Amino acid sequence: MACFWRVGTLGLVLVFHLLIQTEAITNPVDARALQAFYRTLEDPDGALRNWQGNHPCEDMWEGVICSPPQGPSNVTFVTELRLFMHNLGGTFAPELGNLTQLQYLDVMWNHMTGSIPSTFGKLTNLYLLLLNGNRFTGILPPELGSLSGLNRIQIDENQISGPIPPEFAGLTSIQHLHMNNNSLNGSLPRELGTLPNLVHILVDNNNLNGYLPPEIANAPSLLVIQLDNNKFASNATIPTTWGNISTLLKLSMRNCGLMGTIPDVGGLQKLEVLDLSHNTLTGNIPNASAFPTNLTSIDFSYNQLSGQIPESIGTLQMLEYLTLRNNTIGGVVPSNLGTGRAFQGKTGSKVIDLQNNQLMNFSSSLAALASNTNTVIRFAGNPAICGPNQDLTNPLCIPNNDPFIVPYDSTVTMETPPNLCQTCDFITVGYRLKSPGFSTFDRLDKQFVDYLSSGLNLTQNQVVLKNYMWQHGPRLLMTILLYPENSNSFNQSEFDRLYTTFSQWRIPDSEVFGPYELLSFDPRTLPTDGASKKRLSAGAIAGIVVGASVLAMLVTGLILYMVHRKRQPSPALMAQLERLNRMKRNPDLKVAGVTAFSFEELSQATNNFSDENQIGQGGYGKVYVGDLKDGKQRVAIKRAEQGSLQGAHEFYTEIELLSRVHHRNLVILVGYCDDEGEQMLVYEYMSGGTLRDHLSCTPMDFPTRLRIALGSARGILYLHTEANPPIYHRDIKASNILLDSRKVAKVADFGLSRLAPVPDFEGTTPGHVSTVVKGTPGYMDPEYFLTHKLTDKSDVYSFGVVLLELITGLHAISKGKNIVRETHSRMVAGQMLSMVDPYIANYPAEALEAFMRLAVSCCSNLPEDRPTMSEVVRDLEEIGRRFADMLPEGYSKDTPSSASSDALIQPRNYTKNYPDNADTSELCSGTVMHVAPR
Structure with missing residues (x-):
């Protein structure tokens, strides 16, 4: 009865709103702008197939979000284009500049080309301009500088060229300039120093070729300057004024062709990461008293620095990553190097990399540090320490080129908490830290989960860090799983809230983790509560006839609909069932020699799936050996676990693909079983395991x-x-x-x-x-x-x-x-x-x-x-x-x-005696499993 009352109340409230509404209509200018945009798009997957007609808001066009009706005419305006990861190609239409109420323009991670129209300068209400991960070309229109309300520009990972316009001085609300991985040239505009709210300048991996303006230091809110891998002028130096940006957390100018000496950075009171590597800096390393006490990472490698390592550098208590490799630094390594609190900690990976210098000696305490903690110490290429020919018996003298403890080409998979719901739906989020304020992550994983769950308003148990991988930049790529609480799936409103929190950057910035980007947002199954993916628009409800009879019919319909949805399989499972029906209807998906077995046949072949016949087990299910046709044919039978949706997907995929291929080095599919609720694949038996x-x-x-x-x-x-x-x-x-x-x-x-x-x-x-x-x-x-x-x-x-x-x-x-x-x-x-x-x-x-x-x-x-x-x-x-x-x-x-x-290749008869000290605990005994399912 309680459930009935809730549904009935929903219907009454909905109809009440219908009764008081008059017909709403999309602003015709907005409708024409979207129609023009659609004509310039390429949509190979049909993601925008409902972009038909003249009523984007009323007909709830895919990715189009509108305002509530406004004014006496009940006009609605387009406020958001949410086209993230729609596999779209084509170009922008200039008419998009007529969307005067547009606040969010998101076409991230598509395949769009062409240039950014200058008409975007008319989008005066725009708050987020998100174009990253496409193939845009051309230049940055100076007209964008008139968008005084713009908070974020993301054009990274495109092919945009030309200079950063000085007109960007008009972006008085801008906080985030993310322009990395393009072909921008010219100088960094000194006008950026006038922006009162600017926190991130990410312009790494471009072709900037001018000078570094001292005026940048005037920006009062800067947190990150990241300029790596540009081509600044041959005599470009680091402005001394940059050493006084008191808010700065990270300064990274790796491989920029910079010359001169390392400036006094004592005024960078909050600085945590300083990377000036791969330049042509000369002179001595400044005394550590000139460095901020919060520094966690110093990278001066691949320069032309000389002199000695200042003894007071060991007083930096937070330092965990120090690399001075490939310079001409000499003298004795200070005895207190590595005595800071971070290096002495037992958790987290740390690095002291002093390879390829002219160092003379080091203290025994430093060697002990390498053996007693997770600190990696590297001295290879210092002849006085490792010898002219490298003493490779000394682990400190083995050359190593890994820039980080976790190399770029490996993925760290985290342990899955044992208390997770194994049958619950979840959301998989592709997430990347674009400019992290640390060099090693393994000590911060729990802190990161706490930060993210707090920003999402979820409990820590709902956020799982599945894996992470360092990438060039350095950037930290992550896969994150989000689980529902006290239910088996997220309802639609919660799903939308989480997506919006990520895609509109509502998670507060972190000084430690820095700016992030959203790469994907994929539910394991679609939300199943029957809710629409978009807000109810005025036009969608305008045509409903008012009256008591309609009210009764609507309430009844809602009840029946909800009951029907409760009984209906999830959309993902329905898709699998349709695929199975298609296979059954289409004999072309079956080939000669692939047999449709009954459950009874395979049960008899495996002695009723006895434990003695089981030869493997994995995430898909169990694998059995069986004998068909009165023992004349031995096969391996992979039996899916009951209710395994992932297994069902693999089931159909494998039948379809193996029915297409025939090669002596591909396993043969003998048949399959789809009978009595069972799904099984039958292969030739491979006795060699x-x-x-x-x-x-x-x-x-x-x-x-x-x-x-x-x-x-x-x-x-x-x-x-x-x-x-x-x-x-x-x-x-x-x-x-x-x-x-x-x-x-x-x-x-x-x-x-x-x-x-x-x-x-x-x-x-x-x-x-x-x-x-x-x-x-x-x-x-x-x-x-x-x-x-x-x-x-x-x-x-x-x-x-x-x-x-x-x-x-x-x-x-x-x-x-x-x-x-x-x-x-x-x-x-x-x-x-x-x-x-x-x-x-x-x-x-x-x-x-x-x-x-x-x-x-x-x-x-x-x-x-x-x-x-x-x-x-x-x-x-x-x-x-x-x-x-x-x-x-x-x-x-x-x-x-x-x-x-x-x-x-014909193998010889081969017998090999195990060495006396060989570990034989894994020697095979008995039957070798022929399949090792995932």
Whole structure:
């Protein structure tokens, strides 16, 4: 009865409002502006398909938010364009300048091109201009300087050129100038120093080529100046006035071509991060008394500094990151270096990097600091300390080029709290700190969750930091999960509130964490409370007939609607059910040899799914071995957990994709079962288990590993080039490569795979698929993790990690160490072969090194630096032919490249005794699992 009363009351209130409203209408000028904009847009996904007619507000056009009716004519105005991540192309229409009431213009993370219209200077009510993550070109219109109410300009990650207009002095309300990663040139305008509210100047990664104006120091509210990677004038220096910006928290001018000496920064009373690295600064390091006491990070590396390290630098109690590498600093390292409170702390990673100088000696207390805390100390390249040839037995003398403790190419996955609701819907947020006020994050993760939950008005239990990764900038990329409280899902109003809080920057700025940006906002399932995604507009309710009969009908309809919604599956599940029905109706999705099994058939094959037949288990469900057709065919059966929506998605994906592909290095789909509420996939049984199993517990010779690598590579190459359409696997890893009894490798598990892009109507093929990031930590392409752009090179990166596992025997991530990072560090130190698995260390060094270099090239940070899969196959074949004479007998070098992977590399009979000190605790015993589900 209580539920009935609430619904009935809602209906009465709604109809009361209907009774008192008269018809409202969108301002015709606004309607025409949006119509003009629509004509200039490209909308390949049909995201704006309801932009039809002449009534944007009444018809609730996608992404259009309007004001309440105003004046005697009940006119509504467009106040917000919310087109974040709609996959839109095309250009801005100049008519958008006629949206006189527009406050928020958000087209972040689309593919729009063209220039910013000068007519935007008429948007006098604009508060946020959010254009980042597109392909805009042209110059910044000087007319934008008339927007005195504008709070934030974000044009970062575009291709905008030209100077920053001096007319921006008119942006008297501006707080955030985020213009990084463009092609801006000229000088930084001195007029910025007149802006009373300016807090962030982020203009890094541009082509600024003038001087640094002293007048910038006059801005009274500045918190961050970030100018890294520009090309300032050849004799540009740091203005002495900048040393007196008392509000400044971060000053970063890395790689700007600056000369002169380090100025006195004693007036920067709140400064926490100072980065002047990769310039041509000369002279001595100022005495530490000239530095602010709050400094946590000092980076003067790659300059021409001389003299000694001031002894008083050890008095900086908050300092946790000090790098002076690649200068000509000499003398004795001060005995109190590292005695500050932050360095002595047991938690959090710290760095003292003094590599490649002329230092003479250091105290034993500094060496003890490295062994007793998480502080990394680096002295490589100081001949008086490490010797002219580098004493690599001393861990302090091993060269290391990692700029941060957490390298750019690895992802740190956080532990998931055990008390989280496993069946609840959640929101996944892509989030990035653009200019953090720290250099290491592991001591701040709990503080960050507290800060974010407070800003979102959520409890700490509702905010989960899933993972994070340092990126060049440095910027800190994060994945955050938001969970509902006391329910299984967010209602629509809460969903909208959280999105608005992020997208309108209502989370207060933090001195520690600095400015942030929103990269994605994805619900696991859509909110299911029946609410609309937009506010009820006047036009939507204007046509309802007034009267008592209508009132009764509306109340009744609302009740029935709500009851219906309570019983209805979620939209995501409905989509899956429709997909299944489509498969059933379309026989083309089935191919010869793929059988639709009944539940009874598979139950009999597995002895009623007995524990004795179970050979694996993972997030999807359990895996069983079974015998079909009276024991004549052995298969592996992957059975989904009941009610697993993610498993259902993988179920359909795998059937669709595996029905398209046929290759000897891809696992064969025998059939599937969709019967009695069960979803099962039936594969050929691979008796050799997974590659990961063998690397963990079974010695394999080098020719066998090379044969497995080549077979796997050929399977992936087929997916990329011969499948129609091509396929990106998206989850290449050692546990998804299966082996038969002769160790022929077959790639398996296509649950996360995506079809490659196909040519559009003009014959142009996109270079990537935009998709939510999924995969396995340690194998994931860092560029895909950052941009959500999946390419064939994403699979290449993952396969490169598999190659590293093959050559080293190590896991992708083991005890917090990333195999890519470890291999890179050893290569820099000239110790590449020290990573080789001892079981194959007796093979020719040239062959092992060629294999490892190929693996490392596959794991390059930038996709364009990685080989294609066809090049990987070619290089593996070349290794086999080139070193055939050096490998054991039975290894054929004359086999043509078109031959099978079995013929190319014939393994010898191989027996390897374990070393006396080998850890044999992981040796295989009994049946090897043939599948290791995620």
